[in-house]
Amino acid sequence: MRPLDKGSCPQENGVDVVVTSYANWRNYLIQRIGYYCVYCNIPLSHSLNVEHVVPKVPRPGEVAGDELSWDNMLLACGPCNNTKSNQPIILQNVYFPETNNTLLAFDIEELSENIEAAIVKPKDNLIGNQRTRAARTIELLGLDVIDNRPNIIDIRWKKRRRAMLAAEAAYKLFNKIKEVSPNDLEIAAEYVAINASEIGFFTLWFKIFVNEPLVIKKLIDPDIIPGIAQDCFLPETYQLIYRNLEKEIDPI
Numbered sequence: 001m002r003p004l005d006k007g008s009c010p011q012e013n014g015v016d017v018v019v020t021s022y023a024n025w026r027n028y029l030i031q032r033i034g035y036y037c038v039y040c041n042i043p044l045s046h047s048l049n050v051e052h053v054v055p056k057v058p059r060p061g062e063v064a065g066d067e068l069s070w071d072n073m074l075l076a077c078g079p080c081n082n083t084k085s086n087q088p089i090i091l092q093n094v095y096f097p098e099t100n101n102t103l104l105a106f107d108i109e110e111l112s113e114n115i116e117a118a119i120v121k122p123k124d125n126l127i128g129n130q131r132t133r134a135a136r137t138i139e140l141l142g143l144d145v146i147d148n149r150p151n152i153i154d155i156r157w158k159k160r161r162r163a164m165l166a167a168e169a170a171y172k173l174f175n176k177i178k179e180v181s182p183n184d185l186e187i188a189a190e191y192v193a194i195n196a197s198e199i200g201f202f203t204l205w206f207k208i209f210v211n212e213p214l215v216i217k218k219l220i221d222p223d224i225i226p227g228i229a230q231d232c233f234l235p236e237t238y239q240l241i242y243r244n245l246e247k248e249i250d251p252i
Helices: 022-033 078-084 128-141 156-180 182-199 202-208 213-219
Strands: 049-052 073-076 106-111 114-122
Touching: 022 049, 022 073, 049 078, 073 078, 078 128, 106 128, 106 156, 106 202, 114 128, 114 156, 156 182, 156 202, 182 202, 182 213, 202 213
Parallel strands: none
Antiparallel strands: 049 073, 106 114
16 A cells, blocks of 8 residues: 545636546546555556545445545545445544555565465554554455455455566566666666556555665656655655654554
């Protein structure tokens, strides 16, 4: 999960856009955050679900979210959207891409007993309530699910593992270029980011290239991968930093 900027309502001729169907936000959302699920970061080639952060049809006794409000819309894949279903996002209970630096909260690991699978887990250095919030987020969205049913629908775990292989291969190639052709590192870093933009699962790319600031710079370039929150990185070194510094209990 990558941290996202809090996007303001799109405008046309200086006036906020108003829609009559929430599906009409889809193209504006793609322009803002790219064609990715905001939760698992799988690329969306079709069936882009316009996700209501606060469900438009809530559980009994809960308040409905605004069906048409820009502030209540994101993009999600089918498995994330269906797993979340009509559960609302309660910000103090989870790590949310528009509110937190989610790169500090989550890791991805392959499963030794299943070479095709990689799942999301809380980062090892989380403590107390941080670990609880991360685990609750993973459960809310099914980010550790392995769908082994004959009528498999959720392939996030398979695609995540393939993305891991691609990112690891890109890292080896980048280091080879660093050895034999250092003058080409700028274009090599851009090539890595463009590949990441097509493959998705950005947590992997930031983890594997954490010590390569030239690559991180390209990974947060909005012309390559739109929507990422720039304030989650230090200038120049691009190291991860807390997003909610005013919150002593949990600044992530």
